[in-house]
Amino acid sequence: MSALSQAAAEIATARKDILRIATAGSVDDGKSTLIGRLLFDSKAVFEDQYAAIERASRGDYVDLALLTDGLRAEREQGITIDVAYRYFTTPRRTFILADTPGHVQYTRNMVTGASTADLAIVLVDARKGMVEQSRRHAFLASLLRVPHLVVAVNKMDLVDWSESVYEGIREEFTAFATKLEVPDVTVVPISALQGDNVVTRSANMPWYEGTSLLHHLEHVHVASDRNLVDTRFPVQYVIRPQVLGPDSAAFHDYRGYAGRVSGGVLRPGDEVQVLPSGLTTTIAGIDGPDGPVEAAFPPMSVTVRLTDDLDVSRGDLICRPQNAPQVTQDLDAMVCWMSDQPLQARQRLAVKHTTRSVRAMVKDVQYRLDVNTLHRDLEAGSLGLNDIGRVTLRTTQPLFVDDYHRNRATGRFILIDESTNATVGAGMLTPAR
Structure with a gap:
């Protein structure tokens, strides 16, 4: 570690460095329950809050998912719809948790929650193994350049704490991750409902030699993830x-x-x-x-x-004079479309990039990406709700940009419908070809 990175790390530790986390995974994999367990076991839940969810719970266990599923529709259906942000702190770190939805139709919500994350937790149901949404959210995390990925193999209590089940999922996910650009992948077996390996090590899985999930979250190094070279x-x-x-x-x-x-x-x-x-x-x-x-x-x-x-x-x-960003009016980006009205060529939109706002026109929709198979649909002339594709735009004024993989702050932008002022898309600038 360089002296500069070490100094940044020391200051961050003194200030109780903030770690931004996004949870992802398929429906009913236990994302909300995991966050509720982290909040409860780290003493971030007030007694009256716990009493309230205890009264609202059904069955033998307290439904900790009620701590994050705040919408009435979420409680009725038992699913997460909107992104729920929760905060808690330990003696070492402060955490901002974004509980993102698992449904396909809420992909835009997942992109929103993970866009600023330092670490993504992808939950996998130990009974089902890797499913389509597991791959989808892992790919989205890599597309959004989330530098750290944790695979939480949940519900280990329902497979009798089987080491072979865990190893099978770990090997399958590790093989899939080689196709993605994720520099750091960690796999942890847990039971969010009972708390095994969430905050403390579990006695039910003596074969697991790694740390608990919270210990990993407290000690994962994020100071070096920040770009300390390109002054912006x-x-x-x-x-x-x-x-x-x-x-x-x-x-x-x-x-x-x-x-x-x-x-x-x-x-x-x-x-x-x-x-x-x-x-x-x-x-x-x-x-x-x-x-x-x-x-x-x-x-x-x-x-x-x-x-x-x-x-x-x-x-x-x-x-810096010798290290300036690219000044351009032509944007080539991967865009996640968030509106019911499709994105099409010749469409006019507003672009907000860092603190600069300009108007733009869509020059071309090059292809739509199938996030499940990573196949490029070159025949797609538009992007529908929750679609992701490569788009070129022309702005009315120059923007000062970097590739998204180089700087997440200067390499991203949002698209705004000027008639409604609604955010309709999020873009990540791709390297020039």
Whole structure:
């Protein structure tokens, strides 16, 4: 580990680094129950909450899935429909859990929940093994460049804690993962209902030599996943407070540019370039919530002060002169379509990329991707609800972009219907061919 990565890791640990997790898997594999078990066993559930779900539960066990399935339709059907976010903390880390739906028709919800995740948990029912949705969600996690994937083989209590069943699923999933671009895959046998191997090691599976799920979540290293090489700072807001002078005339005593660091490291004295103007200057100082900081790196939100008074506004991007993103009006991306109305060529949409908003036209739908077989349908001229395909767009103004595999923040965008202001698609920029 480099000195810079080590420093980032130490700061993250001191601040109780946040790990964003998305759960995935087929219907009834136990995603909501697993999250409920994590919340309950980590003491993140209040007594009155537990009493309420205890009264609402049916059968011999407390239905911990009720902690996350908040919609009435979810409780009635016993399924997850919308993305449910839950938060809990341990002495080592803070966690943000996104419980995503398993149904095919809610693929867009799964994409939404996993788009910002550091780690994805794909649940597999030990009785059923790998099913279509297991492969679908593993592929979506790899498409969204989620760097860490955990396969939780659930319901081991229903297969008599069988090592051979676990090994069969582990080998099958590992073979499938070789076709995907997932750098880190871990397989853990669990019983979410009874709590085996979720927070503490299970005595029912002595053959398993790995750690519990929570132990892995607490210790998985995510600091090195962030791009600390390509400096990217999209400007979100210009801070210029009004201050009265001695003669009561208003003047600006402070000029800073607020935003979140999307890549690289910023330090006072660094030479930087502002896009789209292309003008260069140096960083005079960096201010955080608690005062000046010596360095800023992802995902810190800071205010950058520049030595020269340049024309910088929302949507501009600060980078290094020798390492600038691509400036282009032509976007080639994998798009997940989220609207009932199909995406077609010549369609006009709004594009929001980092803090910059522009208008665009769809030039071409190159192909639709079958996420189950990874087959490319070159004859598809449109994308329907929950479809994923490769699309080219032309924007009215240049955007400052990177490939999605290089930087998830500057390599993604959303598509907006200008008539309804609804988000209708999410795009991930692909490498130039």
